[in-house]
Amino acid sequence: MLLCIDCGNTNTVFALWDGARIRGTWRTSTDWRRTADQYYVWLSTLMAAQGVEGRIEEVIISSTVPRVVFNLRVLADRYYGTRPMVVGKPEVQLPVPPRVDPGTQVGPDRLVNSAGAHDRHGGDLIVVDFGTATTFDVVAQDGAYVGGVIAPGVNLSLEALHQAAAALPHVDVTKPQQVVGTNTLACMQSGIFWGYIGLVRGICDRIKGEYGQPMRIIGTGGLAPLFAQGDVLFDTIEDDLTIHGLTVIHQANKETA
Numbered sequence: 001m002l003l004c005i006d007c008g009n010t011n012t013v014f015a016l017w018d019g020a021r022i023r024g025t026w027r028t029s030t031d032w033r034r035t036a037d038q039y040y041v042w043l044s045t046l047m048a049a050q051g052v053e054g055r056i057e058e059v060i061i062s063s064t065v066p067r068v069v070f071n072l073r074v075l076a077d078r079y080y081g082t083r084p085m086v087v088g089k090p091e092v093q094l095p096v097p098p099r100v101d102p103g104t105q106v107g108p109d110r111l112v113n114s115a116g117a118h119d120r121h122g123g124d125l126i127v128v129d130f131g132t133a134t135t136f137d138v139v140a141q142d143g144a145y146v147g148g149v150i151a152p153g154v155n156l157s158l159e160a161l162h163q164a165a166a167a168l169p170h171v172d173v174t175k176p177q178q179v180v181g182t183n184t185l186a187c188m189q190s191g192i193f194w195g196y197i198g199l200v201r202g203i204c205d206r207i208k209g210e211y212g213q214p215m216r217i218i219g220t221g222g223l224a225p226l227f228a229q230g231d232v233l234f235d236t237i238e239d240d241l242t243i244h245g246l247t248v249i250h251q252a253n254k255e256t257a
């Protein structure tokens with residue numbers, strides 16, 4: 001089985017792919033200090049608890065945090081006896097190379113999302129991923145990542161508001177009852193919820209205008225369904241897009257190897 005590891009700035013997702021379906025998905029907070037031994041104990045305990053059997057033979061990693069890759073490599077080597085594919089490293093080929101400014105290091109999560117979305121939907125896409133940052137990835141007809149937009153993430157924005165303003169509490173993102181809030185909490189929730197809907201809608205409309213062709217919009221990340229409650233923002237929502245992209249890139253590299 002293939003172990004797919006998607007490491008974001010906030011959370012790291014482990015998923016097991018048996019070649020036909022995802023057998024399990026587990027999430028832990030991203031922490032570069034976590035050791036290979038700690039990952040192994042955690043993962044094997046969860047797999048056993050859920051009755052997921054089968055040997056992990058291959059590992060693919062996408063990480064927006066370079067520091068965590070060291071211990072993930074040790075995990076693959078020591079416990080699964082394999083050299084992992086690390087997206088973004090020169091030896092790992094993308095199905096189609098990105099078309100960006102020379103020297104640009106595109107976040108591996110964005111390249112993986114692009115590969116996953118193109119495999120499922122073909123071309124001319126916008127992938128909106130609600131992570132630590134909210135990213136918009138533009139995927140051309142041939143599957144190439146051709147650029148995008150990086151905006152502050154939802155929780156990051158709420159946290160920044162709380163940190164910078166003495167009277168503003170920590171709040172969780174949710175859909176408010178009304179646009180006009182009648183207490184501090186409701187005002188903040190409205191600002192984030194409707195503000196983000198405006199941001200996503202506005203950016204997607206402008207991307208489409210600049211691109212000049214019809215595009216499909218794919219939403220991903222834990223908060224995509226919440227924002228879809230406020231407006232028609234996405235053609236589809238896929239919470240497993242990054243993991244799917246990892247399986248696609250792994251398969252493409254095995255075929256060329």
Ligand SMILES: Nc1ncnc2c1ncn2[C@@H]1O[C@H](COP(=O)(O)OP(=O)(O)O)[C@@H](O)[C@H]1O
Binds near residue numbers: 008009010153155223
């Ligand atoms: N279903 C959800 N409901 C509320 N918050 C969520 C949900 N899923 C993720 N988040 C929050 O969104 C932020 C980004 O999460 P995540 O997608 O794991 O980011 P990253 O990929 O950058 O690590 C985190 O603060 C996380 O707690």
Ligand SMILES: CC(C)(COP(=O)(O)O)[C@@H](O)C(=O)NCCC(=O)O
Binds near residue numbers: 007108133150
């Ligand atoms: C934009 C990001 C911080 C998003 O990361 P995430 O929210 O998934 O943790 C990451 O893709 C990144 O570090 N990108 C490098 C710059 C770029 O993609 O152009």
Ligand SMILES: [K+]
Binds near residue numbers: 008129
């Ligand atoms: K992400």
